[in-house]
Amino acid sequence: MNWLRRVFQKSQAETSLDKELQFHLDRQIADYIAAGIDPEEARRRAKLEFGTLDSVKEEVRDTRWETRIENVLRDFRYAARSLRKDRRFAIVAVFALALGIGATTAIFSVVNAALVRPLPYRDPSRLVWADEFLPHFNDWMVPNPEYTNWSTNNQTFEAVAAYDGGGQANLTAAGEPERIETSGVTANFLTVLGVVPDRGRAFLPGEDRPNGPPVVLLTDSLWRRKFNADPAIVGESIALDGRAYAVVGVLPASFHFPDKSRDPQCLFPFQLPPIVNWGTPSMHLTRVIGRLASGVSLDQARADLTTLALQSNAAIPTPFVHMRDGLQVQVIPLHQKIVGDVRAALLVLQIAVVFVLVIACVNVANLQLVRTAGRHKELAVRAAIGASRARLIQQLLIEGMALAAMGGVAGLLLAAIAVRLLRISLPATITQIGVISIDRPVLLFALAITCLTAVLFGLAPAFRASKPDVNDALKDGGSCDRGSYAQHGLRNALVAAEFTLAFLLLIGSGLLIRSFVRLSNVAPGFDPASVLTVSAELPASKYSASPQRQAFFSQVLDRVLPLPGVRSAAVSTRLPFSRFWGSASFHVEGQPEPAPGTSPMVLNQEVSANYFATMRIPILAGRTFTPSDLAPDSNAIIVSATFAQRFLPAGSPLSKRVRLGAPTDPWSLIVGVVGDVRYASLDSASDPQVYLPYDGANADLASIVVRTGQDPRGLASLVRAQFAAIDPAQPVFDITTMQQRLDDSIETPRFNMTLLAIFAAIALALATIGIYGVISYFVSQRTREIGIRVALGAAPSDILRLVVGQGAMMILIGLALGVAGSLVLTRYLANLLYAVRPVDPLTIISVALLLIFVALAACYLPARRALRLDPMTTLRYE
C-alpha cells in the first residue's frame, strides 16, 4: 500500500524528486568546478548533460506503475486549476450542461413514473384491460352480462374483475360533511390486482351480489384524514349518503386505483347479478380488467373473449341484438390502457429535452474546441517535454469529466427543483399514474447521461487538440491560422447541428403554441368570466321526492340572489367540462319511427329559467323557460342550434314536437333554440343538446351558476354558507369559477406547450451562445487579416460580409437540415395538435425568421468589433 500513500502524498514525493535531481546537478557542477572549469561553463555543461530537468522528472514519474492513477488525480487538479483560470468558460459550460442534464433528468423522472416503472400490482405484466367496441354507439362499453359471461366462461384468464363508472358519496363522519369519490368493484378486484388490505379483509365472494351487505373498504388516505388512523375502525360502521356501511378493511397506502381518471377514497362492492341475463331492463356498464393465465398471449385472450361475446348474441332479445353488429373485442395490457394517452406527449417531451442536452453538449464541445485552440502552445509545450499523445487526450478528457461532473451535480439540483415544480404543475392525468420522484433509476439515468456528455463533448476536442505540431505551435504566431481550418470545419458543423436541433424544437413548440392559441380561442358558447359554480348532490334518503329537491335549490337561489355583487343565478344539472351527463333517445314527430334500439341519442339537461341569461348563452329563436313551464302539464323544451340543424332542417323548429325516451313517453314542445355550448371539451364539437325545465325530477345532483359583478371567488364562502344555512349536513363540491373550469379543461395542452416552449427557448439561447462564440473566435483569429483588408481599402460592408458570411453559412445549413428534419418529425406531434397541421408553413417561416434574426444578431456583435479595429494596431498585433 506504499504506492497508495504516495499517490496522496504527491507533493512530498514531488519535492523529494526535485531535491534528488537538484542534488545530482549541483554535485556535477561542483565536480566540474573542482576539476578547474570556469563556474559559468561548468553550469552550462552540467545542464546540457543532464537534459531538461522536467523531462527527467516526467520519465521518472512514468516509470512508476501507479503513475496512471496519479496522472488521473493530477489531471483533475490540473483541470480544476485551468478551469479556475478560465472561469468564464467554466461557468458557461457548467451552466449549459446543468440545464441539459437537469431538464433531461427531470423529464425522465416523469417518464420513469408514468411509462417505465411497472404498475404497482403483483406480476403486472399479466394484467390486461378488456373492452368491447359497438359501432352502433360509436363507443367502447361492456354491459354487465358480458362481463359476467367473460368472467365465468373464459378459458384464458386466471380471473376477470370489473369496476363501475364511479360515483360520489356524502360522508357524514366526524367533522364537516364531505363529498368523497367512490368506486364499486367486484369482490375479486383486489385479488386480480394482487393487492391485500393493510387491515381487515377484502370483499368476500357474494358481497358483490344485488342486495349484498352494505360494506366498504377505505383507502389509507381517507382512513388517516377522517378517522385519525384509528385501527378500531375495521368492523365499525360509517354513514355514507345517510346509510350505514360496515368498514371491512383499509387499503395499503401504496394502493393506486388502476384508472388514472379516478381517485376513489373508498370502494363499495359492485353489485352485479351472478348469472348472465340479457333480459334485464337496465344494465350497468362495467370496466373490465383481467389477469391472464400464465403463457396466454393477448391474441389468445382476445380470441377467447370474442368467441364468448358472439355466443352471447343468441341470448340477446332481437330488438337489441343488432346494436351489437360489428362488435369488436379489444384486449390490451393494463399498462398501455393507463398510460396510453400521455405516452405520446411524454415521449415528445423526452425527445425534446434530449435535443436540449445534445445542444448543450455540442455547445460545450465547441467552446472546448475554441479553448483548446487557444491552448495550442501549452499543449505543444507539454508534448515537447515528453507527454505522450495518450496523456494529452487523457488530460483533456479528464477536464471534460470534471466539467461534466460539475454539470451533473448542478443538473441534479436543478432536476430536484424541477421535480417539485412538476409535481404541482403536471396534469392530473400524469400524476395519477405514479409518484414522480428522483429514485434510483432516475439517479442512474442522470449518472449515465453525465458520463455520456463527458464523452460527447470531451472526445472530439481532445483528439483534435492532441495532435499539435510541436514546431509549428512553438513558433510565434504560426499557431493559429495554420491547422485551424479543419477545426473551423468541425466547429462550423457543430454550430450548424445546434441550429438544426434548435430549429426542430422551435418548430415543435411553435406548433403547440399555435394549436393552443387556436384551442383557447374556441368560443365555448357561453361567457365564462365572473361566474361561480357550486354543486351539491341531495341524498335520496333525505330528499326523496322531486319537489323537495326543487325546493332546496329554489331556496338556495333565493338566498344567493340578494348577496352583494350577484347579478343573476340559476340551477343546472350539468356544467360544462364535467364528467356527469345524461342522454336520452328521442324521436321527432312526423318522421318515420326508427327500428327499436336504433333511435338517435341526444344529451339532455335540466336548467332553471335564468340559466341562459346567467351563462350568456344566446337565444336564437323563441323564448327561454318561464315559471309556468314548471307546471305538471307543461311540456316545453329548448334545443340547441346543432339539434335544430341536424334533426329539424326544414322550417322553423319552434312549435315542433319531440318525444324523449320510450314510445310511451309524452311529447315535448320546442319553445326555443339556443346557441351551441361545448359541454364535453373545447376541442370536440358540440353534440345536439336538449334543455328541460328544472323540476328536480330526474337528478339528485345539480349545480348553481352565479354571475357576479366582481371576482366570483370572493363570493365562494358566502354562497357556500347559504347551502349550510338551509341544511348544515349537506356537503357542496366543485366550488370554482367557470373560467377555472375552462382553464382546467385545457391543462394538458397548456402544460405540453409551456414545457416545450421552455425547452425551445433554452435551445435557442444555447445555439446563440454557440454561434456567438465561434464568430467571436473567428474575428479574434482574423484580426490581422481584417487589418490588412482595411488597410488595403476594404469598405466596412466588405468586413461585415466576411464575418457575417461566416455565420450565415452555418445558419443556412442548420436551417436547411432543420426544415428537412421537421418535415419528417412533426408528424409525431399530430395527435397533440388542434386545428393545426403538422407541416405548417406559417410556423416554419416565422421560426426560420426568428432563428435568422437571433443568429445574425449574435454574429453582428463580433463583426462590429472587427469594424472598429484600427488597421495600424492590428498589424502590429502579435
Next chain:
Amino acid sequence: MQEPKTELLRGTLDMLILKVVALGPSHGYAIAQRLRQISKDFFQIHQGSLYPALHRLEDRGWLQAEWKESETGREAKFYSLTKKGRRQMDAEVAEWERLCDAVALFLRAPEKESQP
C-alpha cells in the same frame, strides 16, 4: 546532450545499478560516477535513464532509499540493496554469466570447424 556510448538493455542497467549499490549505500550521482569509473568511462548513463531505473527498482522493493547527509554535508537520497534485491542481483548475475559463457564458447570455436 550526448547519447550514451553504448546502448544498454534495460535489464542490464538494472543489474549494474544493483551491483554498484551492493558495494554500499550511495546516492544517484555517486552511482552514476561509480558506473563510469568502474567501466572506465564505457558506460555513460544518462540521468533520464538512471533515475527512472532507480525509482523502478525502489518500487519493486529491490532497493530501499533514505535521506541522509552526504559527504558534502548536504542531504541526499541514498539507495541501498534489500534482501530481495540481493537475490535478484545474484540471479541476474548468474544468468548473465551463463549467457557470456555460451557466447564465449561460440567466439572461441576454431574457425576451421565451420568450414568443411
